[in-house]
Amino acid sequence: MGKLDFAPIADTTRRAEIVALLRRAILTGQLEPGQKLNELRIAEQMRVSRAPLREAMRELVQEGILTSIPYAGTFVIDVTAKDIDDAYSLNKVLDEFAIELTWRLRDQRFFDELDRRHEAVKQATRNLDTTRQIETALQLHGLIHEWADNSVLLETWQRLASRLQMYFALHQRARKEPVPAEDIHETYVRLLKGSDMRAAQRHAREHIDLDFEELLAYARSLEQRASKGAKATVANRQQI
Template sequence: MSQEINATMNEYLPLRDVVFQTLRQAILRGELEPGERLMEIHLADRLGVSRTPIREAIRKLELEGLVVMIPRRGAIVASITEKDLKDVLEVRRTLEMMAAEIACQRITPELLQELSDAGEEFQKLQNSDDYTSLAAADVKFHDIIYAATDNQRLISILNNLREQMYRYRLEYLKDADSHEKLNTEHKAIYEGIQNGEQEFVRTMVGQHIDNQRDAILAAIRENEKKKAE
């Protein structure tokens, strides 16, 4: 295993759900890496549970496409593929543009200040190699835009897409050159929302997502090239 994994116990959830959520988050956050084997006995020992909830969790993760079963190897963490990335971003791009446009109309002064603060927080971290903190700051910036829509259905869908994007976001942030570009885009989006410039904000958010897609695709192709060598 690449990193220590700890189950976050919740007395209101069945153990199988706790184990499932723990392994799911470990995959999405890169603690369990693409291609890594998921050995039931080792995971059970690490999480302090029996093999049964581990087995159930792996089956559910397979249904979500986060785990694949390989003959004679068992369960492994699914690779990050171009098709998966394009599928997620195709949906996310449209909904993020919609959310930003609605935010221009509905954002409160309090949320506008929070958005400014979130942008500044990312800027302070932009020279850091703490990718987890950078990702959290980036997520926070977008979460505030979602909240500004005051549309719970839209927020719920975007939150689900955000989780699916976590693995890809970390790949993007590993490229130090992307940090300044992200910071510049965040500033432009903030100023557009502040000024109520709906069309400008839609364009900037679309560009923001497109730049992310192109950078991650380049990283995926580079990783595939290294594997083939």
């Protein structure tokens, strides 16, 4: 009997595929915040009945990237500057905790994986693939949460990462300029490889690694515009 360990086979329900499709559409910004999801239309587009689609939407509502109002519809969550700020501040706390848990568990496999993900970010940056750049950067940051061996922390992080990805995608789509070429994750990776845990934690708490300041400024500017134009966000709601 060989000691080969197989990976679990893929979920073969329509529901699971719909969840993946919708999540991707939302996180990449193809579905904009506030936008209403018309069940009939989406179901027809996907060649699927409404039952699995509705179940998928229920999952994404609980995942925090959709919101549902009975008999009115299901919408992509609206993003406010406060939401971003809240998410970011909690993120810092979780990072600090994850570093603490991960620290003594670091080994060669950890360092290798860290380099691998770091390299993926750099490659996406070189390719000017902004969507992938966001994705890989979050995966790089997610490693400490995966490695921390705390399932509840990991779940929490993944929920948070979904939103962060959405926020950044939103931001990237808004600004037309190319992404920064320099490597902003260099320090982060170096500290995680080092021997000073406190320094790594401090970096997580203090350093704006993911361009958050710019993201926040963008969100605030959006709200300025919205408050001037009365209920602009509502008016902008489109149907898919």
